[in-house]
Amino acid sequence: xxxxxxxxxxxxxxxxxxxxxxxxxxxxxxxxxxxxxxxxxxxxxxxxxxxxxxxxxxxxxxxxxxxxxxxxxxxxxxxxxxxxxxxxxxxxxxxxxxxxxxxxx
Amino acid sequence: xxxxxxxxxxxxxxxxxxxxxxxxxxxxxxxxxxxxxxxxxxxxxxxxxxxxxxxxxxxxxxxxxxxxxxxxxxxxxxxxxxxxxxxxxxxxxxxxxxxxxxxxxxxxxxxxxxxxxxxxxxxxxxxxxxxxxxxxxxxxxxxxxxxxxxxxxxxxxxxxxxxxxxxxxxxxxxxxxxxxxxxxxxxxxxxxxxxxxxxxxxxxxxxxxxxxxxxxxxxxxxxxxxxxxxxxxxxxxxxxxxxxxxxxxxxxxxxxxxxxxxxxxxxxxxxxxxxxxxxxxxxxxxxxxxxxxxxxxxxxxxxxxxxxxxxxxxxxxxxxxxxxxxxxxxxxxxxxxxxxxxxxxxxxxxxxxxxxxxxxxxxxxxxxxxxxxxxxxxxxxxxxxxxxxxxxxxxxxxxxxxxxxxxxxxxxxxxxxxxxxxxxxxxxxxxxxxxxxxxxxxxxxxxxxxxxxxxxxxxxxxxxxxxxxxxxxxxxxxxxxxxxxxxxxxxxxxxxxxxxxxxxxxxxxxxxxxxxxxxxxxxxxxxxxxxxxxxxxxxxxxxxxxxxxxxxxxxxxxxxxxxxxxxxxxxxxxxxxxxxxxxxxxxxxxxxxxxxxxxxxxxxxxxxxxxxxxxxxxxxxxxxxxxxxxxxxxxxxxxxxxxxxxxxxxxxxxxxxxxxxxxxxxxxxxxxxxxxxxxxxxxxxxxxxxxxxxxxxxxxxxxxxxxxxxxxxxxxxxxxxxxxxxxxxxxxxxxxxxxxxx
Numbered sequence: 001x002x003x004x005x006x007x008x009x010x011x012x013x014x015x016x017x018x019x020x021x022x023x024x025x026x027x028x029x030x031x032x033x034x035x036x037x038x039x040x041x042x043x044x045x046x047x048x049x050x051x052x053x054x055x056x057x058x059x060x061x062x063x064x065x066x067x068x069x070x071x072x073x074x075x076x077x078x079x080x081x082x083x084x085x086x087x088x089x090x091x092x093x094x095x096x097x098x099x100x101x102x103x104x105x
Numbered sequence: 106x107x108x109x110x111x112x113x114x115x116x117x118x119x120x121x122x123x124x125x126x127x128x129x130x131x132x133x134x135x136x137x138x139x140x141x142x143x144x145x146x147x148x149x150x151x152x153x154x155x156x157x158x159x160x161x162x163x164x165x166x167x168x169x170x171x172x173x174x175x176x177x178x179x180x181x182x183x184x185x186x187x188x189x190x191x192x193x194x195x196x197x198x199x200x201x202x203x204x205x206x207x208x209x210x211x212x213x214x215x216x217x218x219x220x221x222x223x224x225x226x227x228x229x230x231x232x233x234x235x236x237x238x239x240x241x242x243x244x245x246x247x248x249x250x251x252x253x254x255x256x257x258x259x260x261x262x263x264x265x266x267x268x269x270x271x272x273x274x275x276x277x278x279x280x281x282x283x284x285x286x287x288x289x290x291x292x293x294x295x296x297x298x299x300x301x302x303x304x305x306x307x308x309x310x311x312x313x314x315x316x317x318x319x320x321x322x323x324x325x326x327x328x329x330x331x332x333x334x335x336x337x338x339x340x341x342x343x344x345x346x347x348x349x350x351x352x353x354x355x356x357x358x359x360x361x362x363x364x365x366x367x368x369x370x371x372x373x374x375x376x377x378x379x380x381x382x383x384x385x386x387x388x389x390x391x392x393x394x395x396x397x398x399x400x401x402x403x404x405x406x407x408x409x410x411x412x413x414x415x416x417x418x419x420x421x422x423x424x425x426x427x428x429x430x431x432x433x434x435x436x437x438x439x440x441x442x443x444x445x446x447x448x449x450x451x452x453x454x455x456x457x458x459x460x461x462x463x464x465x466x467x468x469x470x471x472x473x474x475x476x477x478x479x480x481x482x483x484x485x486x487x488x489x490x491x492x493x494x495x496x497x498x499x500x501x502x503x504x505x506x507x508x509x510x511x512x513x514x515x516x517x518x519x520x521x522x523x524x525x526x527x528x529x530x531x532x533x534x535x536x537x538x539x540x541x542x543x544x545x546x547x548x549x550x551x552x553x554x555x556x557x558x559x560x561x562x563x564x565x566x567x568x569x570x571x572x573x574x575x576x577x578x579x580x581x582x583x584x585x586x587x588x589x590x591x592x593x594x595x596x597x598x599x600x601x602x603x604x605x606x607x608x609x610x611x612x613x614x615x616x617x618x619x620x621x622x623x624x625x626x627x628x629x630x631x632x633x634x635x636x637x638x639x640x641x642x643x644x645x646x647x648x649x650x651x652x653x654x655x656x657x658x659x660x661x662x663x664x665x666x667x668x669x670x671x672x673x674x675x676x677x678x679x680x681x682x683x684x685x686x687x688x689x690x691x692x693x694x695x696x697x698x699x700x701x702x703x704x705x706x707x708x709x710x711x712x713x714x715x716x717x718x719x720x721x722x723x724x725x726x727x728x729x730x731x732x733x734x735x736x737x738x739x740x741x742x743x744x745x746x747x748x749x750x751x752x753x754x755x756x757x758x759x760x761x762x763x764x765x766x767x768x769x770x771x772x773x774x775x776x777x778x779x780x781x782x783x784x785x786x787x788x789x790x791x792x793x794x795x796x797x798x799x800x801x802x803x804x805x806x807x808x809x810x811x812x813x814x815x816x817x818x819x820x821x822x823x824x825x826x827x828x829x830x831x832x833x834x835x836x837x838x839x840x841x842x843x844x845x846x847x
Contacts, residue, residue, distance in 0.1 A: 015376065017372040017375075017376060021371065021372060021375055023361070023371060024359065024361065074363060075363070075365060076362075076363055076364045076365060077362070077363050078360070078361070078362035078363070079360060079361065079362075079363075080358065080359075080360035081358065081359055081360065082356050082357070082358050083356060083357060083358075083359060084354045084355070084356055085354070085355040085356060085357050088357075088359055090359070090361060092363075092368045092371060092372065095368065095369070095372060096365055096368060096369075097368075098363030098368060100361075100363075102359070104356070
C-alpha cells in the first residue's frame, strides 16, 4: 500500500525531455547554434536511422564550416577524440540520444 | 717485377709533386696535418714495402658442404666461378667466348671457322694486356710483348687445332698451315686478312675439295649489326629544395561516455536548474531587498563595532588630554581674573588652549567660526595670506575644546581655504571658499576619507578670483539650501545646493568707477571692483552689504542686480569684515586695512564711531551677549575689546596674543554661549581666550521694571547710547575727538 501513492508521484515527476541539451561545447555562439539546430533537424528527420542523421549533420557542417567534420549519433557509446579547438559540440537530444560533433582534419 | 713497378710509380708521383712545386704560382698550398699524426722518419718513408698479389682468394672456403636432401647426405658444393662476388646485374652480351660450349657448337655448325681463327688470338691478347694493366697500374706497352704474343698465338692456334681436328679430322693440315701465315702478318687489316684467309681457304677448299665445301663462309659472329651509338646529355641544373612548415591548428582531447543513465541524469539536473531559475526570477525584487538587508545588517554590525571602538578611543584621547591640560580646563571653567574688581572698566583676556594641526603649520588661519549648535566646536579654514608664496593645499578642520591636541575632523583641500561658513540649520554642513575660486560644501558627518560633498564646476561657473567670503542664505522656494559667495572677480554668486551639484546664479556684478579700459584688440573692458566681504541683514534676507577692496561699502538687494541700493566710501583700504549687531539690526561694524574700525547705522553716511587701532584690522565681531561689546584683531597680534557702554573712545581691553614680529592675527570669533573667543594667526594656530568678567558685564534691570529680560535691556542700552551719539553736533565731534586722541 505504501508503494502505491509513491508510484503516481513518480509518474507525475517523470517528464520527458526532448529539448537539445548541450553537455560540452567550445564552439563559437554562431557555430554552436547552427550545430544544435542541425542535429535537431537531422535527428527528427531520421529518427530511426542514426547513420543517416549523422551523415546529414556531417555533410551540412562540412559545407558550412569547411571539411572534415565528424559526427557520432548514438544512444550509448564512449569516445576519446582529438579535435581542433573551438570545434567540438557534445549534446544530448530527445532524452536518449547523444550527438558528438567535432572537426579534425 | 711488381715491387720494381711500384718504385717506378712512386718516383713518378714524386716527379709530379716536383712539378706541382714548380706550379706554386697557382696557389700557395699548405698541407693540413692532424695533430696526433705520428712522425715517421724519412728513412722509413723511403723503405720499400713489398706487396704480393696472388690469384688465390683467401676468402674462399675451400670445401664448402651443403646437405643434399635428395641424396640424404652432405655434398661438397661446387666452387663458384666468381668466388665471393655476387652478380648484381647480368647483361646478356652478344659476344661469346670461343671456348664456351655454345661457341663450340656454333663452330661445329660451321659458323666463322676461319674468322675465329684470326679473331681469337687477338682478343686473347687484348684481354691479357688489360689484366696486366690492372696488375701493374701502368699502361706501358711491353717491348718484350711481341715474342710472347707470337708464342701465345701459336699456342691458341694449337689449342684451336684439336677442336678443328675433333670436328673435321680430315682437314688437319690446312689450318695448321694457315695459322703460321697469319702470324707472320699480324698488322694486316682484318677484312683483308679475311679475304686472304677466305682465298686461302678457297684454295684450301680447292685443295681438299671433297671435305670442306660443305661449310658456308660467314664473316663474323660477334656483332652482326654495324652500328655505333651516339648520345648527348643535357646539363642538369642543381636542385634545391625549400620548405616551410606552418603551425598546425591547436587541438585538444575530449572524451565522454554516452549512456542512457548519464543522459537522463543530466537532463534531470538541467531541468532542476531551470526550475530553480524560474523560482528565482519571480520574487527577484523581494529577494534582492532581502539580500541587501542581510548584507547591510552585517555591515551595520561592523560599523557599529568600529564606531564604538572609535568612540572609546576618542574618549580615551580626551581623558588623556584633559589630564594633560587639567589646569587650563580648570581655568576655563572657574577662573575669573580677580584684578577686574579693582580696575573699573578694564578687562583682560586669559589665554587658554592653542590649537595646531601639524600638517598646517605653515598655513594661515584664514577663517574661524564657532559652531552654532555645538558650543565647544569651532571650524578653522587653513589657507594662506602670503600671496607671493602661496601654499598648494589647504585644510578644513573642526576642533573641539575638549581635545586640544588633534582636530575632530580634518580634510585636505586642493587649494587653500580662504573662508568658511557653518550652516545653522544643519551644523555639520560647512561651505568653504577656496583660493582658486571654487566653492565646496563639506559634510562633516561623512567619513574622513570622502572629500567634499559638493563642489562648483571648475570650468563652468567657478569664481575667477579668490573667494573672500561665503555665507549661507535662506532656503530657496523649493527648499534647497543656498549660500552666497563674494570673490575678487567682483561677482556675488548664489549657489543652490541641488542633489549632486551646485547651481550658480550671479546675483550682482560689482561695477567700479574706473572707465572701461581699451583691450588689446580694440574692445573695451569694464573693470569690476573686487569684493572682499559680504554681510546679510539679519532680518531682511534680500538685503546684503558688500565691502570692496577699494574701501566701498555697497548695500545691495537680491532683487536688483544692476544697481546698489546704497553705496558709500566707508574706508580707504579693503574692507575686511562687516558685522551686524545682534541686538539692533541697523547697527553694523566694519573693519579695514586702513587700521580703522567703524560703527555704522543704516541710512547714515557717516559712521557713529570710528576707532583707529594702529594696524590693519583683520576682523571685527559683535559680542553675542552684549549690544555694545565688540572685538577686533589686528595684524600686530593684538585683540581689542570695546564696550561702548563703558568707554566710547578706547578699548577696554588690549591684549597682545601673538608676537607681532612673526605672526599676525587674522580672524576672531565670539562663542555664542561661553565667555571665550577664538582668534587665528598666520602660523596656523588658533588661540582660545577667556574674557574676564569686566568684558562681559550684563545689564542690571532697573528697579522699576524687574521683569524685563536681558535682551530688551541690551537693546535699550544700545538705544540709549545711540541717542547720545546720534545728536548731530556730537557725531562729528566723536570722530574729531577720536582723531585727536590718536
